[in-house]
């Protein structure tokens with residue numbers, strides 16, 4: 283079967299909730315992916331930062347296969363021999379006392395929202411069903427009904443109401459806007475330390491620090507959604523560490539499994555996460571031994587291969603080199619670590635055609651919104667590979 287045959291089948295039998303590039307991938311290895319025609323590409327998306335460790339990392343693969351041969355799913359009705367170790371290792375590396383494992387990122391966000399509301403009623407003393415959570419314009423936290431209810435993309439929610447109440451949106455990057463929005467009913471402020479889906483939007487320096495302080499002063503939880511920015515992507519284990527901020531609740535997912543299996547988690551200390559009582563929350567697959575074994579290996583790979591430091595140094599290098607490319611189309615280049623956005627001018631004709639041209643050059647990147655190209659390769663990339671890619675990117679950024 284050729285590319286076009288796969289595309290036709292997909293279009294006919296699959297829901298059209300995505301608009302992928304017409305490249306049909308069948309194999310991956312580190313930073314490289316291969317399509318059904320045998321073409322090789324540098325992956326500059328990393329499945330939205332889920333594959334920080336590189337495609338089909340051999341150590342994570344081994345952990346998956348070994349565990350799959352033993353035991354895959356027990357449900358949480360019973361204990362399993364991977365989960366306790368996963369908890370312990372997550373606590374050791376994150377510095378949070380406890381965690382709660384889920385599967386997708388959206389589920390972990392939902393979990394954090396439930397937790398913050400429960401905390402508001404049980405600890406802060408907010409009147410039942412009055413809790414408010416402050417979020418930011420341009421946010422992306424997932425696709426469930428509750429989460430899209432507070433999206434600022436009308437298109438994400440227009441046809442999906444009635445929406446969940448209890449969320450107050452303020453301007454991202456503006457700490458005063460949060461101060462103004464806090465009321466006695468505020469349970470939490472939930473933010474992405476860098477807004478990935480909004481186009482790699484980096485808040486002004488000091489923003490996260492100010493927000494965290496404000497939360498403390500007002501007895502409000504600070505929730506950091508680090509699903510995309512966490513696990514090394516920005517050159518720190520958590521992006522909040524760039525400002526030495528420790529959120530009360532941190533949400534992780536994506537690279538937590540290195541792309542093998544959906545694993546997400548909510549991290550917090552016992553005074554918060556200890557509030558959940560048996561039966562109040564759960565997931566059939568959450569905390570399953572296969573996911574736990576995979577996540578343990580995925581975290582170990584980040585540490586053993588120094589991928590966090592590599593994201594810092596090589597990411598900075600990549601960004602500086604991208605910023606030096608002369609191009610009539612580029613408005614700005616910004617990022618942290620290996621999470622980089624190239625914003626194009628309004629009259630550049632949209633980012634999509636540049637992504638298609640990059641594909642021709644053997645580089646896979648995806649536009650975010652209409653005019654931003656995100657460069658976020660797996661963290662196992664080398665300087666040599668970056669140097670090979672740069673002239674190709676330069677050519678594309680100079681398209682007529």
Ligand SMILES: *Cc1c(COP(=O)(O)O)cnc(C)c1O
Nearest residue numbers: 386387388422423424507509510
């Ligand atoms: C991807 C993402 C999510 C949602 O994760 P899913 O696994 O797709 O549900 C939530 N928050 C952020 C910041 C993300 O990048």
